[in-house]
Amino acid sequence: MWEIVIISSIKVLLVVVAILTGCAYATYMERKVLGHMQHRIGPLYAGPYGLLQPVADGLKLIFKEDIVPDNVERTTYALAPLLAFVPSLLTFAVVPFAADVDMFGYRITGVISDLNIGILWVFAVTSLGVYGLVLAGWSSGSKYSMLGAIRSSAQMISYEVAYGLSIIGVILIANTFSLREIVEQQASITDWFVFRQPLGFLLFITCAIAETNRAPFDLPEAESELVAGYHTEYSSMRFSTFFISEYANMIAVSSVATTLFFGGWQGPLLPPILWFCIKVFLFMFLYIWLRATFPRFRYDQLMAFGWKVLFPLALLNTIVTAGLVMLTDWL
């Protein structure tokens, strides 16, 4: 009994440390890649190739003054960054990172918790993430924050519908909700669900970018109209908590996309955990690439795109996939 608790705690600790380091270096990667895409060099002075830049940024944010405006709702204002941060980490509880290994006489699974409703857990946790943003905007007592919060909650609720529908194709084919079993069904590259669910994958990645409030769907923090959206009034570590949770969300979505469509940790020669990291890295690159390529949507375009394009396409994908699964069963 207690060894399970100890093994799980070690796994949780390792994953949290890895994710937080990943978040720090995702900011470095973003600045570097964006820089080169715009014919600049990016951060250069802190350490070799500017590799210590995230450390410098972190130290700077810790030493900044924590400014709390006068007309905020104190409790909610303090609570909001945590409500945004915690759900972004909870997703990793069900993501399989590696194959099972035998160590010290125990069989150690490559996932913190192999829930048989893994995908539903991911969606439950994602749907809780909106509270952090809404409460941050509301409690700040500033109209820019409020507008950002209203935008983000409307956007997240709208895109969650198509987001949920886009993966039903994968569930129908895999016939399971467990992420571990879904990975095991994608042993060779031809079995990857991205080839069996191409439309589902495109819908998933589009909605996922909207769910994480990233460019070109970053309306909640459109800096040219709303200053910084819901976290305008936050400073110091409270601000950086929002910042970290945004990057943790990106890594979480990349991990889920890897697991559902790109075979998770499966791959030849290299150890499984490395394959997982490579695939997640490629998704993070895609995020930054999209940010450098596309201009921001207008708000009505965003809503129309979600409800009039993505949602019907997701329904179509579900119906066609269900029909094909029925047909192959019947033949």
Added chain:
Amino acid sequence: MSLDTLIFVISVIVAVFSATMMIVQRNPIASVLYLIVSLVAQAVLYVQLGALFLGSILIIVYAGAILVLFLFIIMLLNLRGNEDLGEKSPLVSQATKFIVSILFVLELVFVVRSGYVAESIATGVADTGSTGFGSVEDVALLLFTRYLYPFELTSILLLAAIVGAVVMARRENRDIQQSMFVEQTPSETFKKGQG
């Protein structure tokens, strides 16, 4: 005390405490937050009984969608808990509420004392880990076989509600547009400027 009992006791305390706080609070935003905490604690209880699907649906649908809408409405009406709720209700009505509440508490005590609830919870905890109860397959099978008719009826009910909401929203919208139009005619503005 085993781990199961510990988790059970903690989540029960959290659920009951936050449910009470939700009613007692004046600030509506705090009420919504307490309700979310209570729902999450209830989801833990479902998961402990082996009903993983029900637990996650409780979070996805209630905590993740419906309460966001509650929060949205409270934010849009800008309720901060210091609103004037009007005069206190008359003594007779207060007394009635008090008596009915006491009756409910007594009923609750009788149900708990009868031992039925405790027994079912105990067997439920003992069954933890089995997927025989409340799994996705079970719920789906029951929904699409034995309860197919009520299930389809519910979907028609929801459709009717959606259509009704759209109709009401549209009518109100047209009224607003008309009134805005009247206010913004040049003559009206001109009169206001003269006054």
